[in-house]
Amino acid sequence: MAGFSRCSVASTAAKTPTSAAATFSYLIRALSPSFSSSSSTFDPETDLNRGCPGVGKGTYASRLSNLLGVPHIATGDLVRDELASSGPLSSQLKEIVNQGKLVSDEIIIDLLSKRLEKGEAKGESGFILDGFPRTVRQAEILEGVTDIDLVINLKLREEALLAKCLGRRICSECGGNYNVASIDIKAENGSPGMYMAPLPPPPECASKLITRPDDTEEIVKKRLRVYQTMTQPVEDFYRSRGKLVEFDLPGGILESWPKLLRALNLEDHDDKQSAAA
Numbered sequence: 104m105a106g107f108s109r110c111s112v113a114s115t116a117a118k119t120p121t122s123a124a125a126t127f128s129y130l131i132r133a134l135s136p137s138f139s140s141s142s143s144t145f146d147p148e149t150d151l152n153r154g155c156p157g158v159g160k161g162t163y164a165s166r167l168s169n170l171l172g173v174p175h176i177a178t179g180d181l182v183r184d185e186l187a188s189s190g191p192l193s194s195q196l197k198e199i200v201n202q203g204k205l206v207s208d209e210i211i212i213d214l215l216s217k218r219l220e221k222g223e224a225k226g227e228s229g230f231i232l233d234g235f236p237r238t239v240r241q242a243e244i245l246e247g248v249t250d251i252d253l254v255i256n257l258k259l260r261e262e263a264l265l266a267k268c269l270g271r272r273i274c275s276e277c278g279g280n281y282n283v284a285s286i287d288i289k290a291e292n293g294s295p296g297m298y299m300a301p302l303p304p305p306p307e308c309a310s311k312l313i314t315r316p317d318d319t320e321e322i323v324k325k326r327l328r329v330y331q332t333m334t335q336p337v338e339d340f341y342r343s344r345g346k347l348v349e350f351d352l353p354g355g356i357l358e359s360w361p362k363l364l365r366a367l368n369l370e371d372h373d374d375k376q377s378a379a380a
């Protein structure tokens with residue numbers, strides 16, 4: 104669809120891992136698939152999510168993780184944690200991330216493997232992955248060891264993606280994600296208008312907000328180009344396997360969230376959870 108950038112969320116399900124393992128492929132192999140790929144709903148056991156910069160994949164992954172009761176694992180967070188540490192990879196990662204490039208498949212798989220092993224040791228039986236896979240090779244590795252159930256292709260106009268990245272603010276203390284951008288795109292030449300309200304921080308976070316160093320206009324544009332060349336082929340990978348659900352974000356969270364749940368056949372889940380709360 105012209106004028107849209109395509110961003111994806113994928114869902115996979117797995118059985119409880121049976122043993123801790125030193126390597127990613129062994130660990131994922133232990134997470135063998137437990138349900139059919141023809142399902143059009145998320146499975147509460149394990150989900151996986153990825154998407155282009157600024158689409159809100161982190162926000163939606165986090166909400167889905169709360170809804171389904173599975174951990175939300177963002178590979179971008181794993182990279183930033185490693186970057187902030189004084190580990191051997193730190194300076195190498197800083198250079199890559201601050202230039203808007205992708206970290207190598209080997210490094211990202213190693214970081215993810217370690218996180219999944221920790222989760223397994225704690226008894227985690229599922230997850231939502233956010234920001235993975237981002238290359239066809241990553242998708243192939245994943246496919247080699249587990250079965251992806253569903254990929255949701257979140258789509259948002261590029262002008263909104265850029266504004267959202269530039270407006271993104273993170274609480275340096277609790278890690279909460281907020282947005283100061285107020286996006287108001289007028290209807291034009293047959294394209295509908297779009298309004299996305301800012302997502303203000305709660306008072307306790309307001310004085311602790313920071314901007315990610317890779318959320319500058321130049322680097323965001325670079326990341327969007329990287330997304331188009333490296334990650335869009337991943338959509339084709341899942342499309343050709345009949346696992347891709349396309350979803351145009353109609354606006355901000357309040358408007359989009361119920362529609363996304365409807366697209367995932369998860370409305371009942373939300374009702375049940377609200378009733379239990």
Ligand SMILES: Nc1ncnc2c1ncn2[C@@H]1O[C@H](COP(=O)(O)OP(=O)(O)O)[C@@H](O)[C@H]1O
Nearest residue numbers: 156157178179182200204205206211234235237
């Ligand atoms: N699966 C991945 N493969 C390679 N690099 C990754 C992956 N996930 C995250 N990264 C690195 O971390 C950075 C930040 O990722 P993320 O927080 O998902 O941000 P965004 O999607 O907004 O670009 C990316 O620009 C990239 O350098």
